[in-house]
Amino acid sequence: xxxxxxxxxxFIDDSAPRLAELRALLARVGYTEEAAWARMGCEPxxxxxxxxxxxxxxxxLDDALDLCIRMFMDGExxxxxxxxxxxxxxxxxxxTSTGLLETVAEDDTKLRAxxxxxxxxxxxxxxxxxxxxxVSSEVVTTDVVYPAITWTVARYLEAIPRRTFGNVxxxxxGTGIAALxxxxxxGRVWSSDITQRATDFAAFNARLNTVDNLTAVAGDMYAxxxxxxxxxxxxxxxxxxxxxxxxxFRDGGAAGEEITQRVVAESPRYLAPGxxxxxxxxxxxxxxxxxxxxxxxxxGEAGTDCDIxxxxxxxxxxxxxxxxxxxxxxxxxxxxxxxxxxxxxLGVRELLYGTIVIxxxxxxxxxxxxxxxLRAGATWRDIDWYIDFETLVAQPxxxxxxxxxxxxxxxxxxxxxxxxxxxxxxxxxxxxxxxxGPFSGEMTGPTWLAAILARCDGTRTVRELWQMLLDNGAxxxxxxxxxxxxxxxxxxxxxILDVAEVPRPLATSSNGAA
Numbered sequence: 001x002x003x004x005x006x007x008x009x010x011f012i013d014d015s016a017p018r019l020a021e022l023r024a025l026l027a028r029v030g031y032t033e034e035a036a037w038a039r040m041g042c043e044p045x046x047x048x049x050x051x052x053x054x055x056x057x058x059x060x061l062d063d064a065l066d067l068c069i070r071m072f073m074d075g076e077x078x079x080x081x082x083x084x085x086x087x088x089x090x091x092x093x094x095x096t097s098t099g100l101l102e103t104v105a106e107d108d109t110k111l112r113a114x115x116x117x118x119x120x121x122x123x124x125x126x127x128x129x130x131x132x133x134x135v136s137s138e139v140v141t142t143d144v145v146y147p148a149i150t151w152t153v154a155r156y157l158e159a160i161p162r163r164t165f166g167n168v169x170x171x172x173x174g175t176g177i178a179a180l181x182x183x184x185x186x187g188r189v190w191s192s193d194i195t196q197r198a199t200d201f202a203a204f205n206a207r208l209n210t211v212d213n214l215t216a217v218a219g220d221m222y223a224x225x226x227x228x229x230x231x232x233x234x235x236x237x238x239x240x241x242x243x244x245x246x247x248x249f250r251d252g253g254a255a256g257e258e259i260t261q262r263v264v265a266e267s268p269r270y271l272a273p274g275x276x277x278x279x280x281x282x283x284x285x286x287x288x289x290x291x292x293x294x295x296x297x298x299x300g301e302a303g304t305d306c307d308i309x310x311x312x313x314x315x316x317x318x319x320x321x322x323x324x325x326x327x328x329x330x331x332x333x334x335x336x337x338x339x340x341x342x343x344x345x346l347g348v349r350e351l352l353y354g355t356i357v358i359x360x361x362x363x364x365x366x367x368x369x370x371x372x373x374l375r376a377g378a379t380w381r382d383i384d385w386y387i388d389f390e391t392l393v394a395q396p397x398x399x400x401x402x403x404x405x406x407x408x409x410x411x412x413x414x415x416x417x418x419x420x421x422x423x424x425x426x427x428x429x430x431x432x433x434x435x436x437g438p439f440s441g442e443m444t445g446p447t448w449l450a451a452i453l454a455r456c457d458g459t460r461t462v463r464e465l466w467q468m469l470l471d472n473g474a475x476x477x478x479x480x481x482x483x484x485x486x487x488x489x490x491x492x493x494x495x496i497l498d499v500a501e502v503p504r505p506l507a508t509s510s511n512g513a514a
Contacts, residue, residue, distance in 0.1 A: 006141035010114035012099035029064035048149040077112040148177035156280040171235035176202030254342035287347040305363035314353040378438035381505030407497040412436030437495025
C-alpha cells in the first residue's frame with residue numbers, strides 16, 4: 001500500500017540546470033548551516049526553533065541571509081519589493097519558476113515560500129512548510145513531510161554510524177535526510193516511505209544535492225526492497241502514542257509501538273550478515289516485561305542470530321508525559337485520561353525514548369540482550385563502542401579476558417567514600433564512583449573501590465589487583481577473582497576505567513565526524 005498524494009507537490013521545474021542555478025544562488029547569498037544558525041542564535045546548530053518558542057524577533061530583512069531565514073525557515077511572507085532589492089529580480093524569478101516561492105493570494109505585493117528549505121548536515125533539505133504539532137494556520141494533511149531540523153531528528157542522526165557501507169536502507173524516510181547523510185560513504189542508499197509525498201520530497205532532495213547513488217521508493221514497510229539485504233538499516237518510525245492516526249510521520253498507535261514493532265520484527269530478513277538496524281523511537285516497559293525483552297519477543301525465531309541493544313535516553317511516567325503534552329498544547333487537558341486508559345490496559349509502566357540496535361551475526365555466538373542508559377551528547381561512536389565491548393565480554397572466556405586486562409582510571413572519574421559514625425568513631429562503610437562519560441553510571445560498593453582505582457594505572461592486570469586486595473586483607477578469602485572481574489567490567493562500561501582491548505572513541509563533532 002502507498003498513501004497517494006493529498007495535494008500537488010510545490011515543485012514546478014526541478015530540472016538539473018534549474019537546480020544548479022538554485023544551488024549557486026544559495027551559495028551566493030551565504031545561506032549556510034553555520035551562518036543561518038549563528039544569525040538566529042539557535043543552539044545547538046541544526047535544531048530549529050521558531051521565533052515564538054525561541055523568544056527571538058523575526059529577521060529584520062537587512063540582507064539576503066535574513067530574507068532566506070524569514071521565508072524558508074520561519075515561513076513568513078515578505079514584501080515583494082524588499083525581496084527583490086535584497087536578492088534581485090532574477091533570483092525571485094528562479095525561485096518562482098522552481099515552485100519554491102509564490103505570490104500570496106490575499107496580497108499580491110507579498111511573496112511566501114511554498115516549502116521549508118534549509119541547510120543542515122552539509123546538505124540542503126526541502127520539507128513541507130513548518131508544522132510544530134500544536135498550532136497551524138494552514139490545513140495540515142495526513143501525509144505532511146516532517147522537517148529534518150528538529151531535536152528528535154538530531155538525536156536520530158547522532159545514533160547512526162558514519163562508516164563505509166555497501167547497501168544502506170532508510171525506513172520511514174521522510175525527507176530522506178539519513179540516506180543523504182550516509183550517501184558519501186555508501187555504495188547505494190535507498191529511502192523508503194509509505195507516502196508518495198515523502199518519497200517525492202526525498203527524490204527532490206537527492207537531485208538538489210546532486211546525490212546520484214540514492215533511490216527513493218514508496219511502499220509499506222520493506223515491500224519496495226523485497227528480496228534485498230543491507231549492511232545498515234536506519235529507521236525513525238512514527239512513535240508518538242496516539243488514539244487515532246492523524247499524521248503519518250508522527251502517530252504510532254496506542255502505545256506508540258505499532259510501526260516500530262513491524263520495522264524491528266521484519267529486519268532480520270533484510271539485514272546482511274554483520275549488518276545492523278538503528279531505530280530511534282519510543283517504547284515502553286510493561287508489567288509483564290521490560291522493553292528490551294519485548295523486542296526479543298518481536299523477533300521470535302528470526303532473532304536467534306541477532307543481538308539486541310536498547311540505548312535509553314529518556315524515561316517518562318505516562319501521567320507526567322501527558323501532563324507535559326497538555327501544558328505544551330499538544331493535547332487538551334481534557335484528553336489526558338483518554339490517552340492514559342489504553343496504556344493502563346496494556347500494562348504500560350514507563351514510556352521510554354532511545355535507540356534500538358539489532359545486530360545480525362552467524363548464530364555461533366551467544367545472543368545478547370542489553371539496555372544501557374545514554375546521556376545527552378553521546379554519539380554513534382559511543383554506541384558502537386558499547387556494542388563492541390559487550391560482544392567481547394559475552395564470549396565463553398569473558399572472565400579470563402577481563403582478568404587479563406590492565407585497566408586505567410579515566411580522567412574525570414570521581415570517588416566518594418561514605419563514613420558512618422558508631423561509638424564515637426567515624427568509619428568508612430562504602431564508596432561511590434561516578435562516571436565522567438556518556439553512559440549513565442554511578443556505582444556503589446565496598447570502600448576498597450577507592451584504593452583499587454588508585455592502582456588502575458595500566459601496569460597491573462585485574463587478576464594482580466585481586467591478589468593485591470587479598471594479600472592486604474581488603475577482601476575476604478572467599479572472594480573469587482570472577483567477582484572482581486564483574487565489578488571491573490561494570491566500571492569499564494560506566495567509563496570509569498579504560499582498557500586497551502576496546503579503545504574509546506575519539507571526540508566527535510555534532511555531525512559525527514572526527
